[in-house]
Amino acid sequence: MPPAMTTEALDRHVLVMTIWLTAGLVAATLFHYGVGEGGPLFILAAFAAIIAAFAVHVIINIVFGGDFTTRELALGLVLYASALMAFAGAALSSDEIARKAFLPTSLGFLAIFAAVVFYMVVHSGVRRAFDAFDAIRSFRARQPAMPDRRGSSPG
Amino acid sequence: MTTLLCAAVALMFAFAIYVGVLSGRVTGAAGEFVNGGHALPPWVFIFAGCGILLGSLGLHDHFLLTALYGLQYSHVALGLTFAALGGALVYKRLWLAARMSGLGSPIDIVGAYYGSVALRIILLGLTVIFAVPFAALSLALAGDLIVAASGGVLARDQAIFVLAVFLFLFSALGGWRGVVYVVAAQSFLLLVLMLFVGAFTASAFDSLAVLTSGIKVMNGVLPDQIPGVMQYSAGIGKGESSGGIWTTLAIISFGVSLVGVVLSPAMSFLSITVRTRTGFAFHQVWMVAGLATGGLLIVSPLIGAEVAVSDPAGLQAGVTSYGGLIGRFASRDQFAALCLLLMLLSSMQIVVAFLTAAGANLLTIDFLHRYVLPDLTGEGRRLVARVTLALLYAAVALMAAFAPLSAAILGSVALSFSVQFLPAYIGLCWAPWISRNAVLTGLIFGGLLVILTEPPGLIFFEGLFLDLPWGRWPFTIHSALWGLGFNVAACLIVSLFTHAGPERLHREILHQGFRNALRGESRGSALGTAKWSLTLIWSFLALGPGAILGNSFFSKPMFTEGEATLGAPSLWVWQIVFWFLGVLLIWWLAYRARMSIIENAAWPRIELEPPLGQLERRRAPPWIALLLARVAER
Numbered sequence: 001m002p003p004a005m006t007t008e009a010l011d012r013h014v015l016v017m018t019i020w021l022t023a024g025l026v027a028a029t030l031f032h033y034g035v036g037e038g039g040p041l042f043i044l045a046a047f048a049a050i051i052a053a054f055a056v057h058v059i060i061n062i063v064f065g066g067d068f069t070t071r072e073l074a075l076g077l078v079l080y081a082s083a084l085m086a087f088a089g090a091a092l093s094s095d096e097i098a099r100k101a102f103l104p105t106s107l108g109f110l111a112i113f114a115a116v117v118f119y120m121v122v123h124s125g126v127r128r129a130f131d132a133f134d135a136i137r138s139f140r141a142r143q144p145a146m147p148d149r150r151g152s153s154p155g
Numbered sequence: 156m157t158t159l160l161c162a163a164v165a166l167m168f169a170f171a172i173y174v175g176v177l178s179g180r181v182t183g184a185a186g187e188f189v190n191g192g193h194a195l196p197p198w199v200f201i202f203a204g205c206g207i208l209l210g211s212l213g214l215h216d217h218f219l220l221t222a223l224y225g226l227q228y229s230h231v232a233l234g235l236t237f238a239a240l241g242g243a244l245v246y247k248r249l250w251l252a253a254r255m256s257g258l259g260s261p262i263d264i265v266g267a268y269y270g271s272v273a274l275r276i277i278l279l280g281l282t283v284i285f286a287v288p289f290a291a292l293s294l295a296l297a298g299d300l301i302v303a304a305s306g307g308v309l310a311r312d313q314a315i316f317v318l319a320v321f322l323f324l325f326s327a328l329g330g331w332r333g334v335v336y337v338v339a340a341q342s343f344l345l346l347v348l349m350l351f352v353g354a355f356t357a358s359a360f361d362s363l364a365v366l367t368s369g370i371k372v373m374n375g376v377l378p379d380q381i382p383g384v385m386q387y388s389a390g391i392g393k394g395e396s397s398g399g400i401w402t403t404l405a406i407i408s409f410g411v412s413l414v415g416v417v418l419s420p421a422m423s424f425l426s427i428t429v430r431t432r433t434g435f436a437f438h439q440v441w442m443v444a445g446l447a448t449g450g451l452l453i454v455s456p457l458i459g460a461e462v463a464v465s466d467p468a469g470l471q472a473g474v475t476s477y478g479g480l481i482g483r484f485a486s487r488d489q490f491a492a493l494c495l496l497l498m499l500l501s502s503m504q505i506v507v508a509f510l511t512a513a514g515a516n517l518l519t520i521d522f523l524h525r526y527v528l529p530d531l532t533g534e535g536r537r538l539v540a541r542v543t544l545a546l547l548y549a550a551v552a553l554m555a556a557f558a559p560l561s562a563a564i565l566g567s568v569a570l571s572f573s574v575q576f577l578p579a580y581i582g583l584c585w586a587p588w589i590s591r592n593a594v595l596t597g598l599i600f601g602g603l604l605v606i607l608t609e610p611p612g613l614i615f616f617e618g619l620f621l622d623l624p625w626g627r628w629p630f631t632i633h634s635a636l637w638g639l640g641f642n643v644a645a646c647l648i649v650s651l652f653t654h655a656g657p658e659r660l661h662r663e664i665l666h667q668g669f670r671n672a673l674r675g676e677s678r679g680s681a682l683g684t685a686k687w688s689l690t691l692i693w694s695f696l697a698l699g700p701g702a703i704l705g706n707s708f709f710s711k712p713m714f715t716e717g718e719a720t721l722g723a724p725s726l727w728v729w730q731i732v733f734w735f736l737g738v739l740l741i742w743w744l745a746y747r748a749r750m751s752i753i754e755n756a757a758w759p760r761i762e763l764e765p766p767l768g769q770l771e772r773r774r775a776p777p778w779i780a781l782l783l784a785r786v787a788e789r
Contacts, residue, residue, distance in 0.1 A: 005177065005180070005181055006181070007181050007192075007194065007332075008196075010177055010178065010181045010336075011196040011198070011199075013177070014174055014177075014336045014339075014340065015196075015198055017170070017174075017340070018202075018339070018340040018343050018344070019343070021170065021340075021344075022343055022344045022347050022348075023347075025163075025344075025348075025494065025497070026347060026348075026351050026494070028490060029351075029355075029488065029490035029491055029493070029494050032488060032489075032490045033355075033359070033487070033488040033490065033491060036488060037359075037487060037488070038359070038488075
């Protein structure tokens, strides 16, 4: 956390954490119950809770006049990838999860991905949304970071 | 379950301490520790205000009492709309008064407006009642709940002291801003979990007890009907009521007592420390009248019915508990039981954290800084606030752990006392003809009536003198309404004789400021008449004597011979219909009638009291100075 955080940034930070922690608890409960006695509807409801939290986060961004911070993006990607890998591992190792939860959970992950892509397209347009993932182009555009043979850095 | 609960509570406190540390870093000047620099964001008021109302209503008791009394008790949730109405009446003008006069606390504003040290002292006393016994009762209930959830693995005293230490820690780190952030976050959690637990109950249990067999209430209680407009009973403890005690007068007078939360010094302090003027209307219409009232009206019978089914022995004894329901939730899913527990714990933590922190800040601003240590610097004020906070938490924890009955007895008068300030706030915001003498006389009469119709007065009077012929809430009327009736009568009579005079000129300074700041908002007398007449009609039918019609209005429609089959009790449908109408009414008052909207961004400066430099007028009254000298000079 940068030391010189403004009160406006703190307002937004606390609100975002509040939304995600609450939605996380509800989603975890629904998923746990869905994998147990509840069935696929509860698993889908868990993902719906996450998508709802994402929508509220977008609304908060609009109200506060900002965008997702780099930390939020990184944390979101790491959590999504970790959850996906954990789910893949669980589905491969447990017949019960593969039988009871594979379809709704896969649909849930797809729905989250679709929601993010939809947001990016609506927010930035198709070209800018694609540019965000165009790593090759961004590598090409960047100046070489290594110093040249004479020992001075470019730029 | 114990491990899961401990982990969840630890996570909540880690979040709270994190937010506290961040708030402590962000807070600019040290003096802002006690008031957040009067720049709190509107969303914290929107969420926190709602959570504080639900917590002060006693969510923990609300479900248990619904299990005991059925729909006649859950009807009191409509009283939250009354509280929203109280907010619409007061907050906008109180906020404006603070900005125009530069005064920093509701105690300061009321004291300066009426020019009364006595009112300041009474308000400080009320602050302490909220901050210690009222908060201690919530902490004691939280301790009991943790013991019940852990099956006795965790000791009650341990739980209470651990909770108190962590609540103190983040409050001392984050100051007012940190506390309000955490309270707002917990309030959001509380609202979401309340809806979630209701929905989970509806979907996870095979047959909803409330719809299939009705709520299994105590013997002799009508589960889905209000037992009359009023009952000529001597009161709880002295007389029997047939069919239950929640008559329409009990319901409306309980609703009046909820206005006491809105008028409490802590809640008023929160309203004037918010940065912008937006947020009041949204809070009152959509959060309190909409989400909190509706959520509680729908969820409470669902959970209450399941509590009654889960604890038949307790039901017969008249003392239900959550033990059985937690077990049933846990048998379905451990996480679901955790959500139920966190919902209840959040409601109690909100009350403790908010009221204790507000109490410490108000005592610092309005007593210690004003009278005892007037030369405090910003750092000094922060230190004093932290020491006061520590002392209050020590008192709250000790009372919760070792004297929960005393906390319940003393805390029972907090809301009723608080609502006795309604004439004072009406005078401040709307009616300059209400004088200081009228307010003080009304407070004396109202306070006496409250004391004599609540346990503290009954126990004290009967212990010292003789048995009174009435008990608690005679004629099934809550002490808040007993007090307010006599209070308003006394206030009006005294105002007849004292409304003019030199003091009136002083009071008119503020009202002239309102007229200047709110110029252009007047929409004619027809709107004014409509405002009050519609509010009275709604109150009469939703909470007052007219609510008795709801007993059979939808099941046995008037002017017909037949009966309608709804699949739900008529009273429940009546409650939901008037919830919708209540939201419409508050929306109309708050937005359309501009009662909670401030259009002008600039307002005139007024001087209700000499500025800080003129110490002659700000010096402590002689009796306070003498008392301090006697203590300090020995």
